Amino acid sequence: AHLRKWLMGCKLKGVSQYDLERVVKLEFLSRSKEELYLIVELLPRGNLVLCDRNLKILVPMKVQEFKDRKIRKGELYELPPSRGVIPKSFEDFLGKVRGEDREVVRVLASKFPLGIFAEEVLARAGVGKEKKASELKEEELRRIFAVLNETLDKVRKMEIRPTVIMKGEGVADFSILDMELYKGSEKKYFETFSEALDFYFHSLEEEIARKVVKAEVERVKLILERQEETKRDLLKSAERFREIGKKILENIEIIKELMENLRALKEKYSLEEINEKIKASRERVYELQFVEKVERDGVILRVNGFSFKVKFDESIGEVANRFFEGAKRFEEKLKGLEEAMKETRKRLEELEEKKVELKVKEIKRRKREWFEKFHWFFSSEDFLVIGGRDAIQNEILFKKHLEKDDVVLHTDIPGSPLTIVKGGKKAGEATLREAAIFTASFSRAWKYNVVPKVYWVGAAQVSKSPPSGQFLPKGSFMIRGKRNFVKDLELRIAISYEEVNGDLRVIYGPEDSIRRKNKRYVVVVPGEERKEAVAKKILKLLGVNLDINEIIRALPSGGVKIENEDRVRGN
Template sequence: MKEEMSSVDIRYIVRELQWLIGSRVDKVYHDGDEIRIKLRTKEGRADLILQAGKRFHLTTYVKEAPKRPSSFTMLLRKHMSGGFVDAIEQHGFDRIVKVRVGDYTLIGELFRRGNVILVDSENRIIAALRYEEYRDRAIKPKAAYKFPPARENPLEVTRERFIKLMREEEDLELVRALARKLNMGGMYAEEISIRAGFEKTTPVRELSDDDLLRVYDAMMGTFNDEARPNIVFKDGNMHDVVPIELRIYDGLERRYFKTFSEALDEYFGRITLEKARIEQTKKLEARKRALLMTLRKQEEMLRGFEEGARANQEIGDLIYANYAFIERLLEEFRKATERLGWDGFKRRMEEGRKAGNKVALMVKGMDPAEKAVTLELEGKRVKLYLERSVGENAALYYEKAKKFRHKHEGALKAYEDTKRKLEEVERLIEDETGKELNVRRIERKKRKWFEKFRWFVSSEGFLVLAGKDAGTNEILVKKHMADGDLYCHADVYGAPHVVIKDGQKAGEKTILEACQFAVSMSRAWSRGVYSGDAYWARPEQVTKQTPSGEYLGKGAFMVYGKRNWLHGLPLKLAVGVVNYEGEDFVVCAPVEAMKAHTNRYVVIRPGSLRKSELVKRIKRILEGWGYKVREEDLMAVLPPGNGDIAEVVG
């Protein structure tokens, strides 16, 4: 199974991605060996992934960004963010790509372990994924970047040069000679052999110059073939992803794509998900082993506490069962130690044992410091304190038994908790094992015009738009509000302008939803209030004209005439995935509007949960329903400030 791109793949993807030239670098992310460049293109957002030693293409499989950006990330952002892509190139026919942004170039080495290096306009290294030194070059700060030793470029080799190279080692098989001499993998060497009409194992010495020229023409035809991106399947599993139709895969199942980026993204994206799932399963298995070990230790502790409680309870009972006998012994031992001292008492017991005295034979130990004697009574060792009564001695053991029982209760709760955790981990392992890799992704090639605003579709089917900031507020009212629309605004300073397209045809439900949206998307949400007031008016009432001497800033408008107020509107919204104009969008809207377009949504309200954490929780819920949603897309549609999940429907 293919795990990295070939020189041919890079040639085709670089040629395909030329449309990205002129795109603006929004942000750069770094995770392990992967660099992701978030671009703003004429078609909307695009994410360009560069993985050292592996791949280079546009992607829709966007990982969650690390919480703390690495120093490499910060350097890339410093020099690239806000710049424009001026060039995307392949170095020769090598597995090296170059993305030039202004005065800086990001170089991706896709061979072997790989590397990603940022250089300045003088080709000096600013930063790298890994700093390394080789025999002929060094990757270190401020050093001049050098490409690896040049290899033969099959696209530039002449016919004469081709024949000369092939004749240098005539004992080689054709496929080996092509791969070794002309910087191509064995797969393409085999493809060229087939297209030229020769067995790949044919020794070069058996081929005439005319035969070799046929191979040369087949090589040029292969590397300049019409793009037909496809994933090749073998035995139902992905086997390879290629930019052109290859004869070596005749008879195998293929899935075709519009672009090579889409094919590469699907292929490597699924591999990434599968590896992540395997890694997650490994982590869960390790967690399971740790829990099983904890469970065994807890079981041993429980048995120890049970035995301790039982043994001490039995000794306490034993003392009471022999009350009179023990009381007499305590009295005799007390007098003996007072008269003879502990040394004398010890000698007396030793003499008694030699004489076969039953009481002396029962004594198994003495503790002068604690004034205690240990007896063996009915097969059990009982420590008795001479200065305590029989009842007090028994109570000591009962108290120990009680403490063991308390410890047992606590250990039992911990044991049950560990069992629950183990069951949860086993369930997660089962879920990971059975999980399909067909997570739906919300992906669009071109942004719709209304996506620059906050928006939703009302329960009656009307498009409702709201500004995100002063700039979009200005654009919404001046460019997109028409005579037949309705204007809504919340009674909160800085609240967004809201427009109902064709709103004069809308009913009360749509107007109510739009006004509720205006309140919920205002600062009232971040203040944590639960209701607010808003009004609606006609477009002709909204203007930039002000009373004499007054000035309105960007995004601000005056509203003259009657305002139609709606009071006590609840600050409550729903988040879900809605299909509109044939595409899926993640949308935040009033609950009734959301309910009209989907039966699965998450209801939110102002609360204490940080917005970033709220986004993560909603994302997990949506992914559980099969939607692949980016955190930044959720962040963009949610109201400003913290919140809580009030209800999950679906």
């Protein structure tokens, strides 16, 4: 709550990492133009620490005290102890490693901020991780040093290959590189690390959900087995009691006479003598088959293998009725049990359906087109138009997806997407105008509700080579030659949906292009509402089952509002 209070309304200016340490610094600018730093410690006992421009702690998420630093309000923020730095020279590297009489993998992991990459570096260098560092040849050490710097250089230049390592139906690990450690394992590759993480954690959630459902299925099956066992026992008991009752009624006169005779014998003989006489005569006298034992106040009778006591002053008819009533009680319990079993079976069916849903979801998750990671739409003339969501995506579009027959659009202000019309040399005026509206709407100008100047050029006019002595930051480009400006633009985006292989996906773009795909759509323009709140309204207005996160991703950055909020276009 305290952090939220400080950061409300602030603008994020930058994100940086302290060397290769597990500490990230987020730089904010408050409404009063005050610089604030939110430091994220990604450690086992991590923390979130808000500092002023001088790194004086304003708000720590947790107050902590270590032997070498204190995390509390008013203290100057100090970094956690360093995990080491990567040596710049081979001699420096040699000095840190060669004298160690430990496994080389442990030396690399403890001396340098590598973690699991210590094993990866050794795997790429072809050096066994169990070898003692002190026993390594110079040629091996040079290979390790070269691979270490080569790997880190790739990471610094963002020459990465985001990867998720699979294990059976689930996921095992993820990495920014195609790791040699997992050679031979099944892998999935992604354009961005965010997509790899999204897939990994989504798969992990599904895996956990499958395990939870499986465990619940087993638990419910066990309950059902016990209920069925109880049902068998109740049926058996009800049937047995009813049979005993019938047997008693069938032999009621015999049992009455037997009880009277035993009562009379009790007057002449002891209980021990009577029971001895019964034991000796049971095989010869039919009536005595019912007698198990005579006691002081009654007789233990045995009917159909079931023993029960009848008192001398008790009516035999009442005894029979007692068994019929007992059978009814068992049958009443049986009715309640059958209702409970219906609910258990229903729950089991629901869980089995859930298992199928999770399996289908895992196998048949909608495969996204390659361009869906960017901003995209198909023009009214059916040309694919794609734009970068940030500077990194602008770089990816330029390096991997810009071809000679494409057309590029950009604005005259910083913070604009690099927009590409695929095959744009053949595009008509309608497509170029729609692409210009798209570029303007997803530029920084949306936030200020100011229409920027938008122009288009050929692919050959776009370059990453700056003039001599100048530097181009990531996501920036040089445009050479004539710029063709598109006039009379507006900031507005239409949101709708289309069916793809049985699934619905969100589509968005200039109104003319969306109207061609679906006549039901919502138009958004610059406003003051948050994207999340507007996305909920759009979902309700369109009235179909869409992923709200896709709607949020479709909205321009900055405040938004729905034009004519009370209705959907096309209704």
